[in-house]
Amino acid sequence: AQTVTQSQPEMSVQEAETVTLSCTYDTSENNYYLFWYKQPPSRQMILVIRQEAYKQQNATENRFSVNFQKAAKSFSLKISDSQLGDTAMYFCAFMKRGNFGNEKLTFGTGTRLTIIP
Amino acid sequence: EAQVTQNPRYLITVTGKKLTVTCSQNMNHEYMSWYRQDPGLGLRQIYYSMNVEVTDKGDVPEGYKVSRKEKRNFPLILESPSPNQTSLYFCASGLAGLSGANVLTFGAGSRLTVL
Numbered sequence: 761a762q763t764v765t766q767s768q769p770e771m772s773v774q775e776a777e778t779v780t781l782s783c784t785y786d787t788s789e790n791n792y793y794l795f796w797y798k799q800p801p802s803r804q805m806i807l808v809i810r811q812e813a814y815k816q817q818n819a820t821e822n823r824f825s826v827n828f829q830k831a832a833k834s835f836s837l838k839i840s841d842s843q844l845g846d847t848a849m850y851f852c853a854f855m856k857r858g859n860f861g862n863e864k865l866t867f868g869t870g871t872r873l874t875i876i877p
Numbered sequence: 878e879a880q881v882t883q884n885p886r887y888l889i890t891v892t893g894k895k896l897t898v899t900c901s902q903n904m905n906h907e908y909m910s911w912y913r914q915d916p917g918l919g920l921r922q923i924y925y926s927m928n929v930e931v932t933d934k935g936d937v938p939e940g941y942k943v944s945r946k947e948k949r950n951f952p953l954i955l956e957s958p959s960p961n962q963t964s965l966y967f968c969a970s971g972l973a974g975l976s977g978a979n980v981l982t983f984g985a986g987s988r989l990t991v992l
Contacts, residue, residue, distance in 0.1 A: 869919045
């Protein structure tokens with residue numbers, strides 16, 4: 761079974777600064793996907809970024825980037841030039857690749873990020 | 878607009894009164910799933926379905942039922958709700974199999990309170 765750990769329950773940062781959210785996971789699988797989801801106060805689950813484990817290059821999406829360390833089983837999210845709209849709960853999640861039938865996401869417990877004006 | 882629609886968005890009920898949370902998707906996805914979100918626990922999978930008439934248990938299925946009679950609908954049924962089922966519920970859907978199932982689309986969530 762997979763586990764995902766987010767060790768920072770809450771974080772806060774000044775607007776325009778850079779912040780890094782950490783995530784570690786445990787798995788015996790070699791092929792998998794990792795995700796960061798954002799949950800703003802509206803409660804909607806929004807996909808921020810996705811990383812395929814077989815790709816060495818770190819994924820980026822505009823101001824969001826990840827630092828994927830497969831050997832260390834670490835998957836941190838960096839938010840550059842943070843904006844007030846980035847205030848949200850952030851979840852790290854794992855999905856085993858090729859698990860036909862159950863595309864199950866295993867989630868961490870979340871990090872509540874507050875951007876301070 | 879491609880979306881997953883859940884209803885109701887908010888519900889307060891009493892112990893033992895059967896209720897159904899509906900979920901519908903318009904993307905012709907084979908795969909659908911239910912999650913519950915609780916503080917300090919993240920989201921946990923309740924049930925999933927890989928196609929019509931095919932369902933299976935997730936990690937926390939106790940006290941829940943599902944059905945998949947049509948491809949677009951995947952209702953979550955609480956036959957006899959209890960206070961420990963007070964939670965935020967999410968329905969999600971995606972394509973099945975290796976080709977594209979790794980990205981799920983989530984509904985807006987249903988906040989359920991059982992008194």
